Amino acid sequence: MNSRKPKGKVPSLIGSTLGTPKKVRVAKCSCNRCHCEIVNGTECYEIPQLGGSFSNRKRYCNDCFRSIIAKTQTDLNIYHADLGEGVMKT
Numbered sequence: 001m002n003s004r005k006p007k008g009k010v011p012s013l014i015g016s017t018l019g020t021p022k023k024v025r026v027a028k029c030s031c032n033r034c035h036c037e038i039v040n041g042t043e044c045y046e047i048p049q050l051g052g053s054f055s056n057r058k059r060y061c062n063d064c065f066r067s068i069i070a071k072t073q074t075d076l077n078i079y080h081a082d083l084g085e086g087v088m089k090t
Contacts, residue, residue: 006034006064010071019048021065032058033067 011033013021028040038044038061045065049056060068 004034004036006067008033010067012075013047013068013072019050021045021047024059026059029059031061031064033060033064036061 022045023043024046025041025043026038026046029038029044030036031038031044038059044062045060046057047060047068049058
């Protein structure tokens with residue numbers, strides 16, 4: 001599905017100004033990370049950028065959203081280890 005390799009760091013949902021992600025059915029658009037086309041009627045994930053005077057929602061394809069979730073889980077595992085709770089299983 002992805003024709004291009006995403007560039008830059010994988011974002012995490014921890015410690016940022018990102019809102020709660022949600023799954024949406026979209027008209028034709030492109031992934032914010034890998035810029036692949038998301039065709040009309042396809043479900044993708046939308047993550048709102050909070051804190052501005054207007055609403056800014058970024059859309060991600062399933063593969064890029066999986067990368068974001070994996071990075072977030074890695075960050076959470078680091079915090080759990082710091083608290084002495086061990087690593088959470090996914």
